[in-house]
Amino acid sequence: MKRNQITRDPRLKHLDLVDISKEVFDLAGSYSGIEYSNPLRDPRVTTFVQDGRFFLQASPDRYDIITGEPPPLKVAGTVNLYTQQFFELMHDRLKDGGIATFWLPISQLTTDETKAILRAFHNVFPSASVWATCDLEWIMMGSEGPFQQPDTAVGSLILERREDALRLWPDRY
Template identity: 25%
Template sequence: MSQWIWMAVGAGLVLSIEGLYLIYWRYLGSGSVRDYINEDQAPEGKYRILRKMKTPNQRIALVDYRGEMWIYGNGDVMFSTTEDEHMYAEVMVHIPMAAAGKRKKILIIGGGGGVTTREALRYSEVEEITTVDVDDVMLDFGKNLDALVKFNKGSLNHPKVKTVIEDGRSFVERAPAKWDVIIIDIPEPTNGCPQLSRLFSWEFYGLLKERLEPNGAISVACSTSSWMPEYFWSIQETLKKAGFHVLPYHNFVLEDGEDWGFCLATLFSVQADSLRMLVSTQYLTPEKLKDMFHMPYYFVNRHQKGKIQTDRNTALLDIVNDAF
């Protein structure tokens, strides 16, 4: 009998060790969920990871949460099929579209999900949209992942849309074209991806100035800036240093308690109260539009603070690191 007991104990130990190894691998080791989904970015409640993969640019996770699709890059949500994504895309696209003198040629940098492209396609005068993303997997999701294609209405497969797999800075440097509207929708630089700073730099903004039509407009996503307003201010000051007129705006999402900052940059002066939506929008009502350009006290750059991001410094990365 004792022999059977010892065999059972041994088997139990083996199973326990295997179980502990799986837990370590999943939560702390190389297969860790934390490598793919940052704790503060995880959905609230049970979710299912459909797929994890590593590309030369980032770690990607495809997540199902209550029937919605969330796509993560290096731990942060890149895009999703949530109501928030509708709001974000409207704010990102329709403000510069309203400010620009014409809307024939559009450049979107960081448009792998296809949602901003979907919104840009709503303008009948649009003739060509170039959507650039550094990661072919993200663009493939936007083109072929059923849930995302349904959400973006097949925008990345539209005949007016040209998709480019390339670093946005490199693409603009070699492209001879000029655009009426340029949309820069990329995450903030991090220690894991410090090269993103080059898409926020004075040198890059100077290049965009050359590639923008005289009556064109640019929008720049400035992250959830309520907890690091210096980041928002630094982008504003860098754009000004490059020669742009800058009109900051923000979008507070009550459900999440997050306040997203944006910059509208033009080569001519724009008054916020002169902007009118040129297509019907679900979220950007006249009241909401007015509120977005009324900056709360924690966003107002009264003392012209903000560091100039260049190709040679780590101004924005330092601000992000200090915020954590």
């Protein structure tokens, strides 16, 4: 789920966005996609130009959701974000009942790399699942206990996003 979709949820109280590159935040203001509202303009959003691993280590805060979307494993300096130790750090910063998600660029990984990352994630999160996109990208989702059924508001948001996707790419769905 993208950041501008998250800010559409009225239940959101606060969203910390962390990226090591200031340019990522600078570019958010120049994008003008269909129904795109720059999430950085939302007063509930705080940005941090910082390494995500360091941010989690230094912050005393705990979160309902932590999502990781680092560069692919082959990019220098990212290997430590695909480890059991990093997944443990994500786990330690979650509130009770919290959920962690992590992007897995499956098309850029070997089978052995994929298995190792999936194993490391599942070692930390007893309840884990993998969600595949039509672009051959995977999202790992994990929590301490069983996932709760989404409530009506979340279900509506999922359906709304699906309808947006159908409108934009009718031949893909």
